Amino acid sequence: MTKGESQEWDNLIKWLEEKHPGFERNLSLRDVPGLERGLVTSKKLKKGDILFHIPSSCMLNPLTLLPNSPIPSHLFPQTTSKSVPTSSLTPIQKKPRIGNPPRKLDTTQLLTLHLALTKDPKGRYKSDWQVYIDSLPISFRPWHPLTWIVGPSDKAQKEEWEWWNHLYGIGLSESTKLKVQDVKNRFERDYEVLSDVLKEEEPFKSQGLDGMISEEDILWAWLNVNTRSISIPLGLPGPSERNNHTLVPLMDFINHSSNESLITPKVKQLPTPSSSRTRKPSVTTKSNTNGSPSPHLPGKTNGHTDANIGIKYNAVLLPNKIDFQLSCPDRGLDANDEVLFEYGGHSSSTLFAEYGFCEVPKSPIPQTNGWLDMKYGEVDLTSYINELWDQQDQEDKEEKRQVLEDIGCWEGNTLHAQPSPCHPSHSLLMTIRLLHLPTSSPKLPNISKGLITYISPQNETSTLLTLEGICKKVIKEATKRDKVLEKLVKEEKNNEKVGVVGMLRAMCDEEKVICGEVLRALEKGDDFQ
């Protein structure tokens, strides 16, 4: 941590203490050079002690922004939910306008715009959350992989960027590249919308802001929103992952772990004290799957998100009146223990593409075995399966795709370390089985109804041979990639480069270990269901 960061932390705590009644904490910023910024306990704590209490007033989302925002209110996300008081967001227009529908931003875009506006060189958009915004990472270059494929506007950074762009080409598996490309597509769509807003909407248009807020500013803002916000019910309709999330000061300093013995699971959502007395109980929010706040996965609805947060969900929660409280787990915590929670059930490649890091097993036994104990140890075979689809004719592919969608097996072409032993997902097996079925096979209708999963001994033999071939290919490519990466950093003095390459090499290990185990099972003739 630099001196500047420590100052920003002090300012943040002072702002929370002075301006946000109810704020409490027993956590401090971890101050260890060379280690990821994170939160640690300020003193020894016992079961149930409060780690922090974050009042809703300091959270940054469309509901808290609207009352004093310089962003025109017609751009705010629109609610159709009865649970949000209509005064808090723009009401639905009863008759749609003739011509183009009114432009609306979703929460991701609105928060990105709010953060990016603070970069106005003329300083016209100071935020009420400025102290919090000053505590955010200053840049995502060079470590976030999205910045490896979005060139810098500053020519002086071009040469350095080329090293990272080259790393993208040689150091990521094809399946990880697909995930980073997906992040890029989402960024580009939002960038286009926000550029149009700056060009066409007042007051931005008259202020010439389109030329003043750069793509780099929007990239910085967008990555902050996408790597730091938390899913929380805001009562906004539409895709939840685009709308129902919020930036929560302090909570966004917590790092991820999937290791259950390390995470601090007790997060509560509580009604903000005054609101629980003033509103009628009928006005309640509908939460995501189980009412828990969870680290927001920007791209998709996340199947596993809330599993480890162990939320206590209180009866009456109004969308913009939800406080967060994190309390000490049963095991207690020593002073300076890091507080961690699970961002969701994400594989290494998803964590890397979305958040710019991956978990590497810390195990006393050699690292290769550690991967087998990783809760979300996974190899994504999408790029290999895509190659097989490309060999099928279009009609055949459409027909089989429909069947796989009917049984919930389209996509999800993965191998898993857990539950042990390593195994292919059911979706992967069904996909390869269908790839080996002849065009318009009479078996397809029954597969589509879920009546058949095992097709025939011959089909099964072909399926397992294909799986074996793919696993061998993955191991070969991961071994080759690992060697290239080793060579790349052999003489490298830059610690950041060495650290990132270390993560990429660890992901090669994960592929080799999991595919190796699946190959061993295939050789033994083990059955996969």
Ligand SMILES: C[S@@+](CC[C@H](N)C(=O)[O-])C[C@H]1O[C@@H](n2cnc3c(N)ncnc32)[C@H](O)[C@@H]1O
């Ligand atoms: C929500 S922020 C957490 C706080 C962050 N460390 C900071 O300095 O502000 C998420 C970012 O923290 C980093 N991070 C979180 N968990 C991590 C972990 N287990 N190992 C390495 N980096 C991690 C990643 O850069 C990620 O994009």
